[in-house]
Amino acid sequence: MIWLNLLLALTWVMITGASGIVDWIIGLVFGFVILWLSWRSFFDEPFTLRRYLQLRTRNPLLTIWRWLRFIGFGFVEIVKSNIAMARAVLAPKLQIKPGIVAIPLDVQSDAGITTLANLITLTPGTVTLDVSSDRKTLYIHTFSVGDPEQLRRRTKAEFERRVLELLP
């Protein structure tokens, strides 16, 4: 997780705008404290130095590339979603057929479920309502249900696959 610490240090340096060696050290120390305090909410296990120093990602460049591709995909979806929304709202006659649909989940981790839920909310026509207590079903509110079965299939194929690639 030393990567995350470096990323936090970079963020610190960029925000303060001072990039001397002292600022990097301050950034690293703050980053470490933040990681240490929020460890449990990320990894479901107590903090260990070994886990901290572990370079879990074998290929950091590939991971970075995947994240960038994911962010790009998300951005395109957000633009589409906003245009669809503007069309629906500005149409002379409102044509909406809302519905609430349950979607079975394959992602397991907290981070994965959160990312998927956020992605669904930001993409065209759907808002996440809640996740079931056993974390196996996601309930989404949709603006225009065509065929619920098709919505389920599309969400799983387009969004969940991408999230699974990044976060199990």
Added chain:
Amino acid sequence: MTPLEILTLLITLVGVFFIVVSSIGLVRLPDLYTRVHAGGKSGTLGIIGVLLGAGIFFISDLRIVFKMLLLIAFFFITAPVAAHMLDRAAFLTGVKPMEDTTPNELAGRYDPETRQLS
């Protein structure tokens, strides 16, 4: 006007347009759940537009550009969560969805005592 100012203006205008759409949606749409769509979605591109406009105007100072990008990232993390919490709270307190909301696969799935969702 310099080209930079024109670009700033254009991007900010796109943002403002979507914020206006979002407000119109809040008024026009029939029930809380569809209104959350308007607030939670059109808002996002609106915010991107306005913040990006500010970032581009101050493009010579990379600190400001970075801060704007960071603000956008945080907005993307928090806005969907707010939409989700609103919807969930509304459903739990019994706000009825509009009439032809079909299917409603969430109806009756909450345990009224424990609020566990099955």
